[in-house]
Every structure is written in structure tokens, then in C-alpha cells.
Amino acid sequence: MTTGRTDVTVPPPPTRRIELTVNGVTRTVETDVRSTLLDLLREGLALTGTKKGCDHGLCGACTVEVDHERVLSCLTLAVSIDGAAVGTVEGFADGEHLDPLQQAFVDHDGFQCGYCTPGQLCSARAMLREHARGDLSAASFDPADRDVVDGPQHLSENEIRERMAGNICRCGAYANIVAAISAVHGAS
Template identity: 60%
Template sequence: MTSTRSTEISLRVNGETHSLTVDNRTTLLDALRERLDLTGTKKGCDQGQCGACTVLLDRQRVNSCLQLAVAAEGREVTTIEGLADGEELHPVQQAFVDLDGYQCGYCTPGQICSAVAVIEELAREWPSAATDDVRRPPAVTEEEIRERMSGNLCRCGAYVNIVRAVTQAAKNEQVNA
């Protein structure tokens, strides 16, 4: 008979600190949804293949279904609920609304969190597999966006508008930088 071990952790989520006692096997996704009632992050495949559970961990995207909650202690977690500034949508959220970057909406929180990280990657001039010349900053192109967003699946096939929304938000970010 095996015993389960629990650990008391402190999670900083969307700017607030939460103390939780969790089974050491609890994923960040389950801690967010079941313990903190942050249900915007969706459970899709629960295997890290669809991206519906994407959140930002220290401003980088992760599949929260693969991340243990205990391993997120001391790090900054941002979910879809933490992107807006009060009633004002995050620019990526606004672009998804403006350009109809969703259909059923199930994958949208993960898509948006991933897009926020993609735009930051581009701003940091990180190359991707689609970058033509890694000696120069990557351009904001549909090909670049598609490559970087490839870990986020949309069962409805709203990719054309998702790519348009991320591209618009990225170009607006460049203008405002």
C-alpha cells in the first residue's frame, strides 16, 4: 500500500498569493480549477497535446496539465482571468473579439495566453523554426505566428482568425513599444 504525500504550497496567481495543501501529484491545472475556482483555464486532453490549459508561468507559456502545482511554488502564474485590467481587456483579448478569433471558445483561454507569450517572444527577438535568418529579429508574419502557436489546437478550425488576431496584437505591440 502506498501513501500519498501532501505539501503546503504558496501559489502566486494573477497577483494574489494563495496557500494550499496539495497532493504532490496535483497538476497546476487541477489546483487552479478545483482549488482556486479559476475555471477559465480549460482541461482539454490532459496530456499536453492540445494547449487548452496554457497559462503563463513567469511570463512563459506552459501546459498546466503537465506542470505540477508544487513545482510552481514561488513563481508567478497568470491565467486568462489575470490578463484584463479591470474591465479593460488585454490587447490580445480585444484582438480576438475584434477579429472573431474564436468559435466555441473552449480553446480560447489557452490560445490567448499562448499568444501573449508569443508576442513577448517576438519582442525579445527569439527565433523560431519559421524564422528566415536567426541573425536578425524575427518578423511578425502569419507564418511566424502559425509556427509559434502550433501547440494550441482549435477543434472548430478558427485558425485563420486566430492568426489574424495574434498578428494584429503583435503589430500593435510593436507600434506601442
């Protein structure tokens, strides 16, 4: 026995036109107002470097930069960043020339399966910028790590671990990730 109506029309979801500058290229896109930045990047713009891990903001695989600040793209509505500059892992390398962070991850074997690597790289770049401008973390107050010179505090391994805590590596390459970030920080 069929009791459902067949003449019901479901309206399409509301959309909005937004403009983003993604990896230096300005894009105008029509997006579902419910779409996350992650889904817009992967499905709308075919930038699949950013990964969908947990889809709950817990693993960091989806980390990208929005106006030079790291964000979890799975928790960010695309319409909320209309007019923003977005940086993804696809914007790191200059042709065949790797970004220093990418090269350090290769040199220090900072990845195994590589699934978390795009988020780790975006997070590390933003984290180094945060540290350079003097932003503090919980580890900034550890007396054992107080090696203050002129300018920002030395970026110790504990400090790197604290600042990168939101990025999970299921393979456990943390020591190598810390070494890679430390090498880049030491070179700057």
C-alpha cells in the first residue's frame, strides 16, 4: 500500500555567489550555502590536496590557510569566507621547485602514508608565521623551554609539538615532522 505523495517538489538548496583568491588565483563560484570550504575546494574547484579525514575538526587533515591563518576547512562554511585569500597545499611548490617546508618533510621523512601531510604543511607554515609574530602557546610558559633572545622565543621541540597538536598523524611520524619544522625554523 502506497501512502506517499508523488507530486511534492523539493526546492533546490539555496546558493550564493562568492569570490575567493585560491593560491593566488581569483575565483568566482556559486556554492550551496551549506557547503564547507573543504567540499568547495575538493568538489567545486578540484583541489584534492586538502583531505577529508574525520569531518569533525578533530584530525587536522583538512587544514588550509584563510587570510594567512590556519583553519579547519571541514568546519568552515564556504560562504563565510567570501572575499578571502585561501592557501592550500597545491599553492606551495613553484613548478618543480618545492617549498622549503615540503623539502624539509622529504629530507626528514616527515610523512609515511602522506594522508595528513597537506594539513601538516599548511598548519606548519601558519604556525611558523604565528610564532614569528609573537603569538604564545601553552608551551611558551614552560620554564625548561625559556631560551629568550631578541625577538620571538626559540621554537623548541616542545613548542612545535604544542602548536601542531591539532594535526594527527595516524602513522606516527611526529618526530620526523617536528625535525622538519625545526629545520625550516632554524634556517629562517
